[in-house]
Amino acid sequence: MITKPVHYRWNGAKISQENMRLFRPNVNVVETDTNYELQVFLPGWDKSEVDVTVEKGILTIASSKEWTSEQGQTWKHREFVPSAFKRSFVLPDNVLAHQITANAHHGVLTITLEKQPLFRKTITVA
Numbered sequence: 001m002i003t004k005p006v007h008y009r010w011n012g013a014k015i016s017q018e019n020m021r022l023f024r025p026n027v028n029v030v031e032t033d034t035n036y037e038l039q040v041f042l043p044g045w046d047k048s049e050v051d052v053t054v055e056k057g058i059l060t061i062a063s064s065k066e067w068t069s070e071q072g073q074t075w076k077h078r079e080f081v082p083s084a085f086k087r088s089f090v091l092p093d094n095v096l097a098h099q100i101t102a103n104a105h106h107g108v109l110t111i112t113l114e115k116q117p118l119f120r121k122t123i124t125v126a
Contacts, residue, residue: 037110060089067082
């Protein structure tokens with residue numbers, strides 16, 4: 001049995017696309033000697049619902065999500081509303097864009113940006 005706080009009402013309000021909530025996931029950026037790592041906090045998102053793209057030196061992470069009910073269920077109160085987000089990051093010049101990888105685990109999307117090795121050459125002065 002679900003108990004309700006005093007003065008709480010089930011209003012059955014419908015959430016439409018116009019009421020879609022913009023969601024801004026938190027992002028950590030970590031740097032090591034060999035790469036940068038973006039850790040994107042996405043609780044409730046499946047990896048198939050997230051798009052990661054790179055174009056003209058800009059990394060973009062985007063998604064939209066519709067929370068659906070199971071067959072035979074009717075929403076009486078709803079705080080999980082349709083959500084969408086888009087985050088973009090300018091890549092440093094030393095990132096190898098063709099070697100970016102991404103994976104998701106326990107609600108955290110991890111994007112690894114490999115750095116180009118430093119080029120050093122000793123030049124003999126003649």
